Amino acid sequence: MRLSRAAASAVLGFFALFATSNANNSHHQGVDYEAVKSDIWAALTDSKEFWPADFGNYGPFLIRLAWHCAGSYRTSDGRGGCDGGRIRYLPERGWPDNVNLDKALDVLEPLKIRHPSISWGDLIILAGTTAIEHMGGPVLGYCGGRTDDANGDASLQLGPTALQVDIANCTLNGNCSFPLGPTTIGLIYVNPEGHLADGDPVGITPDIRSSFGRMGMNDRETVALIGGGHSFGKAHGACPTGAGPSPIEDPANPWPGTCGNGTSKGKGRNTFSSGFEGPWTTAPTNWTNQYFSNLLDFNWTIITGPGAHKQWTPNAISGKKSPPSGIMMLTSDIGLISEDKYKALVQEYATNISSLSTEFAHAWYKLTSRDIGPAWRCKGPWVAPPQPFQLPLPDAPAQSADLWSLADKVKNVLSASTKGPSDTTADGQPYVGALLINVAKQCASSYRDTDHSGGCNGASFLLAPQNDYPLNKGTGDVVSSVLKPIADATPGASIADLIVLSGTVALAQASGRYDFYDHLRGGRVDLKTAWNLEEVSRLAPRTYIANPIVAVRDDWVVRGLTVPQGVALAGLPRSTFQQKNLGYSGSFGDPSKVDNTLFKLLVTESWVPTNKTGPAGPEYVAVDKPDVFVLQSDLVLHWDGEAKAVVQEFAADNDAFLDALVDAWSTIMNADLPPK
Ligand code: HEM
Incomplete structure (x- = not known):
């Protein structure tokens, strides 16, 4: 017919x-x-x-x-x-x-x-x-x-x-x-x-x-x-x-x-x-x-x-x-x-x-x-x-909350973080900044430049099936204990904007680099019901590449990151609380510091595997520093020739690292937003 x-x-x-x-x-x-x-x-x-x-x-x-x-x-x-x-x-x-x-x-x-x-x-x-x-x-x-x-x-x-x-x-x-x-x-x-x-x-x-x-x-x-x-x-x-x-x-x-x-x-x-x-x-x-x-x-x-x-x-x-x-x-x-x-x-x-x-x-x-x-x-x-x-998102509200007044509320939380999950600073104070940075990083991590899917807009990682992906473990708790109260008290504020904002505020405060704010953008919305399961499942973690160097480099390509951007992101402060939550022994340094510590460690220390592994791969400990832990994906940065050159540069020059981190952070936070 x-x-x-x-x-x-x-x-x-x-x-x-x-x-x-x-x-x-x-x-x-x-x-x-x-x-x-x-x-x-x-x-x-x-x-x-x-x-x-x-x-x-x-x-x-x-x-x-x-x-x-x-x-x-x-x-x-x-x-x-x-x-x-x-x-x-x-x-x-x-x-x-x-x-x-x-x-x-x-x-x-x-x-x-x-x-x-x-x-x-x-x-x-x-x-x-x-x-x-x-x-x-x-x-x-x-x-x-x-x-x-x-x-x-x-x-x-x-x-x-x-x-x-x-x-x-x-x-x-x-x-x-x-x-x-x-x-x-x-x-x-x-x-x-x-x-x-x-x-x-x-x-x-x-x-x-x-x-x-x-x-x-x-x-x-x-x-x-x-x-x-x-x-x-x-x-x-x-x-x-x-x-x-x-x-x-x-x-x-x-x-x-x-x-x-x-x-x-x-x-x-x-x-x-x-x-x-x-x-x-x-x-x-x-x-x-x-x-x-x-x-x-x-x-x-x-x-x-x-x-x-x-x-x-x-x-x-x-x-x-x-x-x-x-x-x-x-x-x-x-x-x-x-x-x-x-x-x-x-x-x-x-x-x-x-x-x-x-x-x-x-x-x-x-x-x-x-x-x-x-x-x-x-x-x-x-x-x-x-x-x-x-993977459609709801329309933005007619009136979005003002980012800068939200930033003040986030700063208050950071200076008085006592409730819910947190790290402990060297002087014994609770500190939630590294956890907020991790939440923002995870929120953005689903973005794929290859098919422009995923990203932090919509905060879809808080919903099924993404909330079950191993690296997202614990992120929902941080959002509900720290950010949800702010969103509830602020008309027009989206959780997705708050996530990006709070990670950015934490980074700016801990590094003293206020150019983290230069590319800060709002206008994100929150997904109310999970995306169609058949469609969203493509954002599942890619764990199929056996060779760790190839896996790390492929991840950067899929996410649209340059080598310096990929290396810089590894240097983000790493929450000890979250590392333990994921099954590891700890972090490479003070979670409340944003500096080139990781890269200095990579070029000076020798490493042996611990018996632990988790969703981010196997863990290693420094031979001469039994409290310092890195992941195999960090060591890869010193094994791959091109990444190693960047590691060496960052180890020698903290400002070069922070410049690259500002660039990499704004890239991943804004990758899924329409051009301004
Ligand atoms: C032609 C195989 C799916 C559209 C052909 C030809 C083969 C083939 C062997 C002949 C090519 C030639 O000798 O010129 C298959 C197989 C498929 C598949 C194994 C999946 C199991 C599709 C799909 C579409 C499609 C999904 C489009 C929606 C066409 C068209 C032609 C064609 C329009 C004719 C081309 C012409 O007349 O020159 N396909 N195909 N095919 N296929 Fe498919």
């Missing part, structure tokens, strides 16, 4: 969103999104000789480009996705799954030249989304705002590279698991031909669930995306001889194609991409739910297709209608009817196109926008309302 545009609009109201733009927002940083979209619309059916469009429409090809650009995203560390436009560079450009997508980029190149201010990432996703609309498919909206990377370095961790092996090795390609996104490096998700290409549809379903799960997609989203995507276009495997050299083997003319002869060699009917051949439906340039009904209406048999790969062909179920000629399915498609949960969804989407349309529109928006982060970062005229995957 084909869903007409009018029907889609009536059922979903989606077209209204994508077609009716908000004129005020139609330009962003010189990008005229409306004009780009209208040029894409025209280009879709303007077939070019260098790469003739199947069925006279580049739509399916551009949807595949957008899907492969966005589909590298993984929840484990927020890496991947189309932001950065790195599908243009190695290593992604050379992945076998991206075969011939260089030609899809060539189709878009004249548009990029005509509209230089749109980023490649934005153009690719706008092209895929416009193609869906052009072929009558449902669209929830479009979130622009990607910026292009100058090279493919940020994809080195996605593999296949030495850095990927360091961070997340995969000993048998095809069996790759968390934290990697796909089961097979070089493919976007799973092997279409079955687990390790074994042609078994039953065996591929756990792979599909696992790999789409690592991308943050549940079963409903997964089945809607695969079947909605394969409503369009066809697979290409015209002959058994293949696509030819990859971009690594021949960067000037990758995948020239070896099927056919003369001027039509390797293109049009003679295209070889994946090596499978044929469309999934009889209407590959129209939005239908035929993919799902085709799966259910016929008996599917495995054959070897013209491209010498295993694919599936339909036969009539006895007494039922004959299948149309030419359609095919992949082993991964047949997987969706080889398992009960997936099959129930195939049945739902086969009989209820509006359910499919709703699910597909939402899942496509999530697929393509999730690397951009919260909804406020989306640019352009067709931004959809905030979605659960964007």
